[in-house]
Amino acid sequence: MDEATPSEPWKPPRLVAGTGNIYQTGIATSHEREEKALGGSIGNKLDYRKVVTKTDKAGSNVFRSVEWTADGTSLVAVTEDNCIRTFIAPPDLLTSPSPHFLLPYSITPTPTTPFCTSLYPFFTLSDPSTTQILTSLHSQPIHLRNLLYPHITASYPLIHPTTEKYLTPYSLLWNTTGTHFLAGTDSQIHLFDVSRYNSGPLETFSTGKKRKPQKSRVIPNTFSSSTIQSSTSSDDTNTRSIISSLTLHHGNNVLAAGTYSRRVLIYSSPYQDGSLTNVINLNAMKKVSRNFPGNRRGNGVTSLGFMGEDGNFLVVAERMSNVVFLYDLRYPVDAYAVLxxxxADTNQKLGVGYCASYGSGEGRLRDVVVAGGTDGVVRVWAPFESSTEGEEGYLKPKEKFVAARDPVTAVAVHPYGEVIATSSGQRKEVKVEEEAGSDESEEEEVEVRKRSWASDVESELNAGGSDEEVGDVSGLAGDGVWDNGVRVWAL
Incomplete structure (x- = not known):
């Protein structure tokens, strides 16, 4: 009988592409570097600098988020300079002997930095009619924009009926069929029909009342604009707070809405009765421990995601929190696990990824949570594996690797699970002369950066190190005090 083959030790992901040093500087300088690297033209033939209205040109060009399109061909990133950049992944992304240098195919300028965005769920690069994204801007309608040729395809006004001011959505979400979308504002969720251009919402659903309801009336909260809330103002069913995140269950259309008041509202399908079925209140956790590893109390929900084979588990992440909660919706009284x-002890939004498959070969993990931290490290949890560490219910990361010198603002897992993309950046104070000294004036030096950045970063990241050293990213390649950019990793 053959001896069992020992499992290979885990290796850090391999860097296969990145934006290099172009954006590791102030906004104005990054535009100059980008123009030189692109040879003065981009795929959509638009001189975006004429329409960018960002006033702080010397500020750090932070990458706020990055995500894969539904077909897995492109990356879409939101940056501090009020632009949405689309990067098309090279066909030989995984086979090239050296990392690719990513340059944007198209740049979509917006008047202000988007509060939130939502990619069309059937995005297909070969079909320009599907390359759409919803954007939420301050004091403007919700816009549907085309990413391949940046222009506004449609507008959806969301106006307060009495003050006539524009309401700003803090969360946007397409439905599973791409025919409708939801927008979350202060204590309200709005349902729009995509085909009704220049029209307001079909319905506006209230999650709580401003005035205290009458104590004599006890009526369940339903997902309706005419809802009469619970009998006491302290009841979780009367939630007055900004709807900061939205997610839909792809099987039964159950809707989860996260708020800055640390509550998650669970509704049945908003296209049927839309009843409030559960409320997860992070302020009233039963699982309390004096030895809790990390900051238990966050400052508002920023990310939600259904996971598990049947989608019965909900991942909840907060700002100003070093933990991620996993809830079993069949018994949501207390957290199923605490990751x-x-x-992530910061008010800066650091995205959390959820995927059914992570990695390749025998080392593939199922149903994992992936998140970046302020230390530039990406951590991976496998909450459904039998082995646990630490106190019961508290799970430590199963894997982790260094991805940046600055906070990792987003971790996007490819639809096929074998590639992930990370974005990074942070606002920092810097002396003008220090930033000016890092500028490159010669055109040929752009080519030098293209050739040298990837090998420098890859050698540093693949050097390994103990768990104690995994957060030391001081040696990462970079020509300035900022590490803004997108990197792509093969697992």
């Missing part, structure tokens, strides 16, 4: 060690 510790996230390193």
């Amino acid at each position: 510790v060690g996230r390193r």
Whole structure:
């Protein structure tokens, strides 16, 4: 009988592409570098600098988020300079002997930095009619924009009926069929029909009342604009707060709405009765421990995601919190598990990824949570594996690797699970002369950056190190005090 083959030790992901040093500087300088690298033209033939209205040209060009399109061909990133950049992944992304240098195919300028965006769920690069994204801007309608040729395809006004001011959505979400979308504002969720251009919402659903309801009336909260809330103002069913995140269950259309008041509202399908079925209140957790590993109390929900084979589990992440909660919606009274060690004790939004498959070969993991931290490290949790560490219910990361010198603002897992993309950046104070000294004036030096950045970063990241050293990213390649950019990793 053959001896069992020992499992290979885990290796850090391999860097296969990145934006290099172009954006590791101020906004104005990054535009100059980008123009030189692109040879003065981009795929959509638009001189975006004429329409960018960002006033702080010397500020750090932070990458706020990055995500894969539905067909897995492109990356879409939101940056501090009020632009949405689309990067098309090279066909030989995984086979090239050296990392690719990513340059944007198209740049979509917006008047202000988007509060939130939502990619069309059937995005297909070969079909320009599907390359759409919803954007939420301050004091403007919700816009549907085309990413391949940046222009506004449709507008959806969301106006307060009495003050006539524009309401700003803090969360946007397409439905599973791409025919409708939801927008979350202060204590309201709005349902729009995509085909009704220049029209307001079909319905506006209230999650709570401003005035205290009458104590004599006890009526369940339903997902309706005419809802009469619970009998006491302290009841979780009367939630007055900004709807900061939305997610839909792809099987039964159950809607989860996260708020800055640390509550998650669970509704049945908003296209049927839309009844409030559960409320997860993070302020009233039953699982309390003096030895809780990390900051237990966050400052508002920023990310939600259904996971598990049947989608019965909900991942909840907060700002100003070093933990991620996992709830079993069949018994949501208390957290099913607490994922510790996230390193996200900041008000800056650090995205969390959820995927059914992670990695390749025998080392493939199922149903994992992936998140970046302020230390530039990406951590991976496998909450459904039998082995646990630490106190019961508290799970430490199963894997982790260094991805940036600045906070990792987003971790996007490819639809096929074998590639992930990370974005990074942070606003920092810097002396003008220090930033000016890092500028490159010669055109040929752009080519030098293209050739040298990837090998420098890859050698540093693949050097390994102990768990104690995994957060030391001081040696990462970079020509300035900022590490803004997108990197793509093969698992």
